[in-house]
Amino acid sequence: MAGLDHKEPRVHFSSTLFVRNLPYSTTDEVLQTVFSPYGKLRRAFVVKNKGESQCRGFGYVTYFKKDDAAKAKSHVKVISSRPVHMMFARHKEKEGEEEEEGEEQSNDDEEDDDNVFKSDSNVYDIGRTILITQLSDDTTNKQLRVRCRKIGNIESLEYPVPGKDELTASVTFKTHKEAKKALDTLQSRTLNGKTIKVDLLSKVIKRVNRKSLKKSRLIVRNISFKTTEDDLNELFSAHCPVISTQVVRNEKNKSLGYGFVQLESFVDAHKALKNLNETEFKGRKIRVDWVLPREKYQSQKEAKNEEEVKMETEETQQKEDEEEQEEEGTESLDEEEGDREEEEEEEEESMDEDVPVPKHVNDVKEGKTLFIRNVPYDVDKEDLASVFRQFGSIRYCRPVLDANTQKCKGSAFIQYKTIDSISTCIEAAKSDEGLWIGQDKLMVDMAVSKEELSHMKKAAKQQQLVEKDSRNLYLLEEGYIDPLSEAGQEMSKIDTRKRMKSLQERKVKLKNPHYFISKTRLSVRNLPASTTEKSLKSLILQHSDRQAIVKQVKLMRSKEQFLSDGLGRPVGFGFVEFKDHHSALTALRNLNNNPDIHGPDKRPIVEFALEDSRALKLMRKRQDKQKQKHYETDLTRGLTSDPSMKEHTNKRVEWQLKWKERRLRRKEAKKNKKEPVKSMREKKQLLKQTAWQEKMKKDRQDTQDKKRALVKREPESNRVLKYKKLLLKA
Structure with a gap:
């Protein structure tokens, strides 16, 4: 990182704090004075630019102990009247650092996988090179050159290509068009009695994305120490195409019993894992699994270690509880008051112990365990137990702690020795007064098993989806x-x-x-x-x-x-x-x-x-309109009498009927309306028009009468012909 003047040996990430939002006037001495009360410091410095003395606004504080760093993180909130933000710093892994399962070599293998695809592209120009296969033994370099020269200008020709199982020739043209033309013309042609096969190099060599390579990488454990890369290649190539294999070895070149296999795709890797996991290979049952990233692998490893520690503490605690129950059974009934005092002393001693007391397997079935929420983060076990001890004798009290800070996460479990104390405690918590620690009101419920809790979470999620998801x-x-x-x-x-x-x-x-x-x-x-x-x-x-x-x-x-x-x-x-x-x-x-x-x-x-x-x-609008029209027609005809529909459409029908009546009245008024008084000029024009129209009518009538008189005098045959002609003219 730029501006780091101190270079000291790397420590575990949880003992180093990364401090942000520092004032620009902060120095190394200020950080040391602020963080030194919480533990012994290894170093404390602010980050500066090169050649400058002003702080860049952040710095690092490293303790000798992890607990001291967690303590400082929870207490320090302000530096020079300015709120600061802290988090545990993460260190960078060195190259070549070894881990137990060999996941440290994943980055090197990715580079090797890229080289597999880059090696061929360095020798050949992918877009301008063709590969000719299925050649006969009599084929010569000259014959191939003569054939290819007829198609285009050749830049280079290599025959036979080294490292290939069968006879192969590679021809590089000057342009991509010439290579494509050669692919079309030479495909399935005969040369020395054999049909040749031609492929463009861009189709043979396919670039693989680095992300897809990570997803298709497998680790093979419990392999024989005599297994080599070729043996792994033969085993996996029977099921799917293999890109590369690697057997992890130590400094003396001896196998460590596991290796890596890089496949082409995620589907191929899934198929190989399904077919080869838990199968025998060279006298051993191999285990095939996906390769995990370093961070995920480390987190899983730490979780396993924590589970083993918890299992050991549970076994020891169960033995102690059984011994306590046997001692309680031997006590007499006459000394009840003395027994109560002894039980309270035992509870106080158990609260002072550092080892957390886990729940029994059958706690939930007994119905004596409570789950408390809204617990303050800085509460102690003794303070929490003192609030609930008023309702009866407590078997154990366990706040849920954070793994890094060892502080309460806001919830706790309490188990009573009798069921009556459970009911009184819940009633008191649900009353108006409630149970309080400081200014925080505690929420008390019955504890639930893990299975029931998972079912409740699933049901709540589904209900939220149904309620919130309006689009399904x-x-x-x-x-x-x-x-x-x-x-x-x-x-x-x-x-x-x-x-x-x-x-x-x-x-x-x-x-x-x-x-x-x-x-x-x-x-x-x-x-x-x-x-x-x-x-x-x-x-x-x-x-x-x-x-x-x-x-x-x-x-x-x-x-x-x-x-x-x-x-x-x-x-x-x-x-x-x-x-x-x-x-x-x-x-x-x-x-x-x-x-x-x-x-x-x-x-x-x-x-x-x-x-x-x-x-x-x-x-829906169209459907509503159609329903409205149908109903209106039915209503006017008297075919329906739906009271609910009448309320909506009665006014509209009345309005339409009134509108029709108005239109009829207007038409009648126009007919009965008296003509206005006209001028003399207008009257003369009207008289002329009427006289001319009457004259035209008389002329038409006279011509028709004459034609009829002529038709009556002539014979029938001539009459029919002339009548047809007149009809045609008309």
Whole structure:
């Protein structure tokens, strides 16, 4: 770190404190004076820039003991009237540092894995190089050069390529287009009586992401000391492709009994772990497991050590309790007062001990243990026991302590010797006065076993999800099948792709807050082309409850391709809507991935359908309008007499009837309205128009009369012909 002037040997991270938000005037001496009262200091300094004397606002304090550092962290809050923040500093691991299980070599192995993929790319230019395989023994360098020169300019040609099992030639062209052209022209051609195979180097050498390599790395324990890297490669390559293997050895080049295997993908690693774990290899039962990061491995290791210490303390405490019970049984009933005094003394002694007294296995079943919450963090065991000793004799009192600070975490367990004291204590805690320690009111409940606590937590989480999750997001993965599970391995590759694709699409859609998952509507896909609405409904009812009610079945059809009956061709998916959620859930779980319906190759994909709240609002508005119109027509005709609907639509119907009456009155008024007085000029124009119209009518009438008179005089044949001509002219 920049600005560190002191370089001393590294200590355990929990004994060093990282102090932030320091005043810029703070010096090393100020830190030493503030933190020295809480223990012996190894060093204390503030971080400065190079060539400057001013503090950068943070520093480090290192104690000789871990407990002193925890004590200082809990007490020091302010330095020079400024609040400071502290945390335990983490040290950087040195390169090459060894651990018991060999996880320290993971970084070196990652570099080796990268070199595996970089080595070929350094020799060949990936985009411009082709590899020619399946060559005959008679093939020469000259023949290959002549063939490739006809396609494009060659930069280099190497034949045979060293390190390959079969005869291979590598040809590098000047451009990528020429290499691609060579791939198309030379593929499956015959050369010296054999058909050759051509591959572009970019398809052969695939770059692997470092993150994916970390996920596909396995550790193999309990292997024979004679096992080599080649033996591990043979063992794992029988199940999946292997990138690299390593057997961990000591300074004398002797095996330590474990190694690492790097595979191509997470799926391959999962398959190898499933098939090879707990199997015999060279006379030993090997254990295959995932490689853990260093921090996770160290935390697990410390947790195991703490559990072993707890187990030892539990055994010793159980023996002491049994001895105490035997001594209490031998005491006489006449000396009850003396017994009570002795019991109180024993309790006080047990409270003063440093070893925490654990709960018995059957504490919860006895019903004598209490769980106390809202306990102050700085409370002592004796102060807590003194509050509850007034209700009866206590068997033990145990505050829940933090592993690092050894301070109370805000809760505790207390066990009484009689059940009567439990009931009196709970009544006192729930009363108006309550139980207090200082200014904190204690909350007392009966202790619960771990199993019951896990069930209560799960139920609370589900209830929170149901209450808070208005979009029903907890139903997103209902119907999704993991490809690594037993049911997923039986599915075809097409079905797995469809399921993964649909899950991704649904996740993308649900980022929009207008979309939500319906509880009663299912989407059914992967259906055969011969499916109809009736067959889909019968299939749904067969695999659901007897009381299930299907509200709607909608089969999606094509708008371009049509059947003989005029309906569109089924696309292969549809929607089914139920009346309640329970019947929809049972139908989904019975139908989804069922091989007995359409065969094992085409299994139905059933999921809860996504809905758009905006589209639903528009649809409901349309439905309400249609209902309103239907009711209004029925009401006017006298077909309905629903009092609840009348209240909503009576005013509207009355208004419409009044409006119709007004329109009729206006029309009648226009007809009966007197014509206004016109001028002389307007009257003359009207007379001229009427006279001209009458004259035209008379002329038309005269012509028609003349034609009729002529037709009567002529014979019938001529009359018919002329009549037809007149009709045609007309």
